[in-house]
Amino acid sequence: MQVVAINASPRREGNTHLLLRRVCDRLQARGIETEIIHIGGKPVHGCQGCRTCFETRDRNCVFGSDLINSCIGKMLEADGVLLGSPTYFSDITTEMKALIDRTGYVSMANGNPLAGKVGAAVTAVRRAGAQHALDSMHHLFSVLEMPIATSTYWNIGFGAASGEAEYDSEGLQAMDNLGNNMAWLMHCIQTGSRQHPFPESDRSRRMNFIRPDCLP
Ligand SMILES: Cc1cc2nc3c(=O)[nH]c(=O)nc-3n(C[C@H](O)[C@H](O)[C@H](O)COP(=O)(O)O)c2cc1C
Numbered sequence: 001m002q003v004v005a006i007n008a009s010p011r012r013e014g015n016t017h018l019l020l021r022r023v024c025d026r027l028q029a030r031g032i033e034t035e036i037i038h039i040g041g042k043p044v045h046g047c048q049g050c051r052t053c054f055e056t057r058d059r060n061c062v063f064g065s066d067l068i069n070s071c072i073g074k075m076l077e078a079d080g081v082l083l084g085s086p087t088y089f090s091d092i093t094t095e096m097k098a099l100i101d102r103t104g105y106v107s108m109a110n111g112n113p114l115a116g117k118v119g120a121a122v123t124a125v126r127r128a129g130a131q132h133a134l135d136s137m138h139h140l141f142s143v144l145e146m147p148i149a150t151s152t153y154w155n156i157g158f159g160a161a162s163g164e165a166e167y168d169s170e171g172l173q174a175m176d177n178l179g180n181n182m183a184w185l186m187h188c189i190q191t192g193s194r195q196h197p198f199p200e201s202d203r204s205r206r207m208n209f210i211r212p213d214c215l216p
Pocket of ligand 1: 014160
């Protein structure tokens with residue numbers, strides 16, 4: 001089994017990377033291969049809502065010139081997805097937001113091949129706002145029917161300068177537990193889905209709550 005981890009911090013070897021590395025070490029110790037991809041600081045395009053992915057249905061976003069399509073490809077191949085972003089103004093970085101929006105739409109346009117894969121997220125923060133950033137990443141998993149791995153506390157590591165998260169021993173403990181729990185969930189799903197395959201979902205209804213009798 002394999003987990004693809006995506007680091008959306010512009011600081012390649014910063015605190016987010018340190019936290020992701022910690023989770024990946026635990027996953028590897030439990031027989032799960034890991035790969036960390038860095039998208040932070042790279043030019044990535046946001047979703048423009050063109051819905052071309054719903055026409056082509058080729059598991060790709062129409063913007064082929066940046067890293068996002070290769071990330072989507074890796075996520076589709078993997079059994080688990082680990083997202084990491086520093087907290088920027090109480091939220092995720094621009095790069096992570098682009099990844100989430102475009103991955104979400106491409107997956108939904110293609111019958112949601114990410115359903116059933118395990119998701120987990122971590123964030124590095126100097127002081128406050130991490131909860132909201134963490135929630136932003138969890139939203140992708142919620143909508144795409146991806147079971148979310150959890151830990152003993154919030155998946156947050158404190159630190160300002162690169163490497164400072166190393167001194168947040170409770171944060172590191174949460175990362176270790178997250179790695180263990182994610183591996184456990186993936187193994188359970190792999191074993192259990194032999195007898196209990198992921199159910200077929202009904203996505204046929206789509207409403208926007210505009211009543212026809214209110215239209216001009
Ligand atoms: C643009 C920007 C916005 C930030 N916003 C916050 C914030 O809202 N709350 C906070 O505690 N730290 C904030 N920080 C600090 C980072 O979250 C912190 O330094 C983190 O460890 C960076 O992780 P990295 O080393 O992986 O890049 C911000 C940093 C930057 C550059």
